[in-house]
Amino acid sequence: MAKELKELTSREENYAQWYNDLVIKADLAENSAVRGCMVIKPYGYAIWEKIQRQLDDMFKETGHVNAYFPLFIPKSFLSREADHVEGFAKECAVVTHYRLKNNPNGGGVVVDPEAKLEEELIVRPTSETIIWSTYKNWIQSYRDLPVLCNQWANVVRWEMRTRLFLRTAEFLWQEGHTAHATREEAIAETEKMLNVYAEFAEKYMAMPVVRGIKTANERFAGAIETYCIEGLMQDGKALQAGTSHFLGQNFAKAFDVQFSDKEGKRDYVWATSWGVSTRLMGALIMSHSDNNGLVLPPKLAPFQVVIVPIYKNNEQLAQINEKVATIVSQLKARGISVKYDDADNKKPGWKFAEYELKGVPVRLAMGARDLENNTVEVARRDTLTKETVSCENIDIYISCLLDDIQETIYQKAFDYRDTHTTSVDSYDEFKEKLEHGGFILAHWDGTPETEEFIKTETKATIRCIPLEGDKTPGKCMVTGKPSAQRVVFARAY
C-alpha cells in the first residue's frame, strides 16, 4: 500500500483532519503563499471543470447567457444598498494605490504614495452593485427585459479562518444576475434556478439536498428572500450548497434602474441573483469519500475508468496492450472517459492505491490469466468490490456499471441523510439529538430572537424552512408559541 494512503487520517479519528489530508493527498488543492488563498491543482481543477461545464449547459438550456463584469467595485457602490453594505463591505480586499516604485533605500519595491486612488476599489465579494450599475444602461423598456446573465468569476471575501474549498479568501464561482418586468417573473426565476441547482446536486453530484427558504438571519444581504439547497455531510453537519435570491426592487432602486412597460408606465426592475462556488468541491468530497480516499460520482470524474496492466515480461505487455486498445476504443465510442496507465516506473499495487485515493469510479486490471480467459478484473471504487468479467461486451457492462455506481452512491448518501433526520418536539430532546449530528426537524416560533438563542446555546442554525415535506403547524420547542411548520436545524459548515 502506498505511503500516501497510509498517512490519510481516518474519518473516525478526526473528520476535519481526514478532509484536509484527502484534499492534499488526492492532489485537489493546497494552501498558497497568500494567506487564505488556495491553489486548485490540476486534478481538483479537472473536477471543477466538469462541474462548470454541466452547470453552464444547464444555464444555457434555461435561456441564460454569459458575460463578464469588472473585478473591482468603487467603494461608494457598496453603500448604495443599505443591507448589502452591512453584509459585504466589511471583510474585503481594498485597492488603494495603483503603482509601486523602487525603494529609495534599496531592496525591492514600495507603494508609491503619489499613486493613491481618489476612490478606493474593492475586489468584488459579489457583483450585484457593479452589475446593476451596468444594467442601468441596458434597460429602458420592457422590450429590454428579461436580462438573463451569468458570470463565471473569482471573488474575494476576507475570511479569517479558512479551509480548503469550504471557506477561502478567494474562491471561484458563478453568479447569475437577472432583471425582470414583474415580481412574479423574478420569483419564478429564483425558484427555477434553485431547481437547477437541486437537479445538478442530485443527478450529477449524487448528493441529496433539501430545498428551502432561509430565515431572515441567514438571508443574503440585500435580498427579500433567499432560497437554498442544503446537503448533509457524512459527519452529520449541514452544508449550504447553493443559494438563489429574490432581490425585489432593492438594487434597481439603489442604482435607479427603471423601465417603461407597454403602456409607457415607469417602474423599477425586479431582480434575482444566484450562485454556487468551489465550495461544491468540499460538498462532493464530504458526501461520498471514505478512509481509502476520494469517491467520485462517474458523471463528474475526470476519468471514469482506469486500466492497469499486470505483466511479467514485454511479450505479455504487448499482448495486454493490444487487448486494452480494443477495450479503450469500445469505451470511448460509448462516451466513457478512460485512462490506460502503462507507466513502467510504478508497480500495479502503487497504481491501485493511487487511483483509489483519487476516486476513479472503475478500475480494470488485466494480467496473464485474463489474457488466457479473455477476461478482465473489474473493481468498483464505491464498494471496493472486485469481479472477473468477460471481455465480450465489456463496454456495455462498464456503461451499466457506471450508471449503477452513480445511483448507488446517491442512494447511500440518501439513506445516510434519511437515518440522520429526526423530528423532535422538545428542546431537551433537540439538544440530545444534536450531539449525534444530522438534520433535526423542529417547530420554531418564527422570531430571530429564538433562532439566535438556540444558536448561541447549541451552535445549531436553521438551515432552511423546507419547501417540501410535512407542513403541519405546531408549537415552538423553546417558547411554546405557534409555529407554521417544522424547520430544519443543524450544525453547519
Add this chain to the structure above:
Amino acid sequence: MAKELKELTSREENYAQWYNDLVIKADLAENSAVRGCMVIKPYGYAIWEKIQRQLDDMFKETGHVNAYFPLFIPKSFLSREADHVEGFAKECAVVTHYRLKNNPNGGGVVVDPEAKLEEELIVRPTSETIIWSTYKNWIQSYRDLPVLCNQWANVVRWEMRTRLFLRTAEFLWQEGHTAHATREEAIAETEKMLNVYAEFAEKYMAMPVVRGIKTANERFAGAIETYCIEGLMQDGKALQAGTSHFLGQNFAKAFDVQFSDKEGKRDYVWATSWGVSTRLMGALIMSHSDNNGLVLPPKLAPFQVVIVPIYKNNEQLAQINEKVATIVSQLKARGISVKYDDADNKKPGWKFAEYELKGVPVRLAMGARDLENNTVEVARRDTLTKETVSCENIDIYISCLLDDIQETIYQKAFDYRDTHTTSVDSYDEFKEKLEHGGFILAHWDGTPETEEFIKTETKATIRCIPLEGDKTPGKCMVTGKPSAQRVVFARAY
C-alpha cells in the same frame, strides 16, 4: 436601415472611431464604471467562449492541464526576479487593507486604518512569481517533470490609455506555465505553443500571422527569448496576438526550484510561459470587419446561420415555420449553429441590418415566393452577396458555404497583408513606405540603440525577427553595419 447602422463611423473617415463604434454597437463590450475596466457583453463573451473552448482543446491535445493560482501576489515576490519587477511591478493594483468600516462621520464606509496588511498584495499582472513559488513544492525529482499547467484567469495592469479589448486595465487571458528538465525541452515547448497559437490564429480566426522572435527591447520581462505571432490589421498597423516565452532558469533561480536528475545531480528547472488574451477579440474585429459591421469567421461565430421569415399573414408564417423547422434540424445535424428569428416585433429589414452588424456569416430569408419554389435566399456576410438556392440539400450547400467563407476571409486578409508587406533598403524609403502602413522588411544592425532611434523618429517598432522567409544578410538601413537578416517593422497597437 437601422438607426444603429447609420451611426457606425466609416473606416476611411476614422478607423479608431469605427472600431470603437463597432465594439459598442455590435454589443461586444463597453466601458464600465471602473476606469479602464470593461464589461464584456453577452455577444462578445460568446465569441470569447468559442475562442477559449478551441484553444483549451488544443492545449489539452498537446498534453496540458488546467489549474488555478491565487489572484494576489505578495509584493516581495515581484522583486525576486530583477527584470521581472522592472517590467511588471510599476503600474499595478495594490491591496493595502482588508477591511472597511462605517464612516464615523456618517455616509457610507471608509477604509479601516487598523486593517492594514503587513505586506501589500498585488493583483496579478501575470503569474510567474506566484506559480514558481508553488512549483517549488511540486518539483523534487526528474520524475515530477515536465509540469504542463495552464490557467484561465483575469489579470490587471494599470494602463493609463485604454481601448476596449486592445488595452484594458483588467483583461481575461490564459497563461501557460511549464517546467522542464532540460533547456532543449523548454525551448521545444516554447516553439510548440507558438505554433499552436499560429495555427489557432490562421485556422480559426482566419488571421494570417508572422511567427518570429522579439528583440531584447520588446522581450517579456524575465524571459531569455520571447516568441510571438504578429498580425496586420486593416489600417496597416501591426498587432501582437500571442507570445510564448523561454524563461531559461530565471524563475527557478528566483524561487529556488531545483530537481534531481536520474543520476541524483541537482539542477535548476527550465521554464516557459505563454499567453493570449481578450486582445484577440480586437485582432478578430480589425482583421475582417467592414463599414456595415462585424465579419466573423464561421468557426468562431456564436451562431453561424440566422434565418428570417418574410410573411404577410399568419398562414404564410405557419408554412414558413414548418419549412424552416426542417432546415434547422438538417443544419443542426451537421453541427451548424443556427438561430431562427421569428420575433414579430421587428421588421425583416431591421433584422437584416442587425445580423449584418453582428457579423453572422450566413443569413437565410424565406418568403412567399420561396415557399412556392421550394427555395430560400442565401446572403453571405463577408461578400454581402445574395442568391436564391433550392431547399433541396440546403444543409450540404450551407456547410460548403461556411467553409468557403472561412477560407475567403482568410485569403482576403492574407492578400491584404501580402500587398502591404514591402522590402526596403534605405531609411528614406522606409520612412516613406511607413506612411502607407503595413509590414516593412528591412535590415537592422541588431543593436537596441538603432531600434530605439528608429522608434523615436518614426514610431515604428521591430515587430519580430521572422522565423520564416528570406534569411539573406545585408546592411542596416540606418547605420550600414552588418545585418543577419531582414526584420519586420511596423507601427503597432
